[in-house]
Amino acid sequence: MWQLYHFPLCPFSRKVRLALSEKGVAYELKRENPWDASDNFYALNPAGRTPVLHDSERNRTLVDSQAICEYLEETVDKTPLILGTALARAEIRRLVALFDESFFHDVTGPLMHEKMKKRIVLRAAPDSGVLRSAMRLAHEHLDYIDWLIDNHRWLAGAQMSLADFAAAAQISVADYLGGIDWTGHDTAHSWYRVIKSRPSFRSLLTDKMEGIPPASHYADVNA
Amino acid sequence: MWQLYHFPLCPFSRKVRLALSEKGVAYELKRENPWDASDNFYALNPAGRTPVLHDSERNRTLVDSQAICEYLEETVDKTPLILGTALARAEIRRLVALFDESFFHDVTGPLMHEKMKKRIVLRAAPDSGVLRSAMRLAHEHLDYIDWLIDNHRWLAGAQMSLADFAAAAQISVADYLGGIDWTGHDTAHSWYRVIKSRPSFRSLLTDKMEGIPPASHYADVNA
Structure with a gap:
């Protein structure tokens, strides 16, 4: 296995x-x-x-x-996640890279450094300026998700794809660490609630990092 | 076009x-x-x-x-670059990510920041400590290339692949900026010379960044 x-x-x-x-x-x-x-x-x-x-x-x-x-x-044939024409597959990969690289660089990475690594490894207090900057940049990324979902049902088009899971994976960590504020992002929020209620998401929502409790709404699939 | x-x-x-x-x-x-x-x-x-x-x-x-x-x-069928079994293709993609992410993070990125962006955009002097660290980490990456090429002809196996071009692309920029010292890396150096003499490499070697002359040996395919 x-x-x-x-x-x-x-x-x-x-x-x-x-x-x-x-x-x-x-x-x-x-x-x-x-x-x-x-x-x-x-x-x-x-x-x-x-x-x-x-x-x-x-x-x-x-x-x-x-x-x-x-x-x-x-x-594995089941549930294609990089699907469609070569051009559609390129769009999925573009968005996966955007979340893996830019969202991680702007939001998830700084939050993990300030709220996880500093607590567990470095034994230092988080830098509130870095946290504010990460949360501001999170809003820009959520704006982009709003725009994508205004144009089609899932991030990369009419079908659910790896782009949705790459984005939701980054957001779920940022959300655990209290870095996601959905105010003004109803469209992105609805999309995330749908992903969050999938059976594949369950084990992520029950996972805990010792010494770092999740934000209060984190595991609530309706929040 | x-x-x-x-x-x-x-x-x-x-x-x-x-x-x-x-x-x-x-x-x-x-x-x-x-x-x-x-x-x-x-x-x-x-x-x-x-x-x-x-x-x-x-x-x-x-x-x-x-x-x-x-x-x-x-x-495009010509010259497959992500080739072989699914496992072989995963190995190619692992190495591409290693050079795109780790080599860039450790070596190319810092060199570009200190020797290109600071000169062209920020109008500041390079930080010699950062340059020394990048060159030290370059040696570790070249050690890994030595080890890979000791085990098979190209980075990912018996066939030339995108892994070779991803690595050579990063090294070529680091080399332009004077960050590559091949001392002690004969195996990696021989591999790089072979890639560097391919026709596909020619336009890279004649490219210049205005205001930033390349290291003296940069465009010499025998160096």
């Missing part, structure tokens, strides 16, 4: 968990903190980052969330 | 230029500086980043270097 090396607030592991669940692929979770990684983990991934998907019985190791999702897409 | 929006030292545009040339796809270059981007460019890519591949006649716009390379792979 596949084992997914992850930690609860890793947005890239969350993207892979959603893809695995949507595609009905069985897996078990293995906890790995990149800031305190084991030798065994470095042997699997010299870059020392989660997620890593590993199958010891068949000696298969997959590294990098997008490489993993492309592999799942190529090998 | 395709137009590629780029600037000469954008490593991600270089990866796409190499893929386009290897696949024999005709294109013309359009200069765009992300730090001074036009409204027209933001209309093509709200994220304001190069590369963007645009075809105005057929109204096609592709954004994000990896989305572009995947599109080329799906639509």
Whole structure:
């Protein structure tokens, strides 16, 4: 069986968990903190980052969330997530990269540094200026989601795709850390509620990071 | 015809230029500086980043270097660059992400900030501590290339792939900016010389960034 090396607030592991669940692929979770990684983990991934998907019985190791999702897409027919024409698939990949890179750089990454890493590893107080900036940039990204959903049902078009799960994975971590304010983003909020109520999302909503309680509304699928 | 929006030292545009040339796809270059981007460019890519591949006649716009390379792979048969079994393709994508993300974060990005952006945009002196750190981390990445090439002919296996071009694109920018020292990396150096002498590399080696002369050996395919 596949084992997914992850930690609860890793947005890239969350993207892979959603893809695995949507595609009905069985897996078990293995906890790995990149800031305190084991030798065994470095042997699997010299870059020392989660997620890593590993199958010891068949000696298969997959590294990098997008490489993993492309592999799942190529090998599992159920629930296509990178679908449509080559041009439609390019649009899905553009949006996945936008959330994996820009949203993470602007919002999720700074929130994780200030509210998770500083508490668990660095034992320092969060910088309120950085937090304010991340929340301001979150509004810009939510504006873009509003605009996309005004134009079609899902982020990349008429069909649900990996773009929706990549975005929701980032937002779910930012939301856990109290960085998402839906005020003025009714359209994006409705879209997120739909994703959040999917069975694939359940295990994300019950996951906790020790010492860091989630925002009060975090696990409420109606909030 | 395709137009590629780029600037000469954008490593991600270089990866796409190499893929386009290897696949024999005709294109013309359009200069765009992300730090001074036009409204027209933001209309093509709200994220304001190069590369963007645009075809105005057929109204096609592709954004994000990896989305572009995947599109080329799906639509152009010549010179497969993401090739082999699903597992082999995952290994290629892992290495592409390693160079696009880690090498860029550790080496190319800091060098571009200190030696390009500070000179052209910020009018400030480079920070020698940051430059030393980037060059030290470059050695670690070259060690990894040595190890990969000790084990098989190309970075991802027996065949040349997008992993080789993603790595060479990053290294070529770092080398232009004087950040690559091949001492102790004969294996990686031989691999890079082979890539550097391919016809697809020629236009990269003659490209200049105004106000920033390349390192003296940069365009010498024997150096």
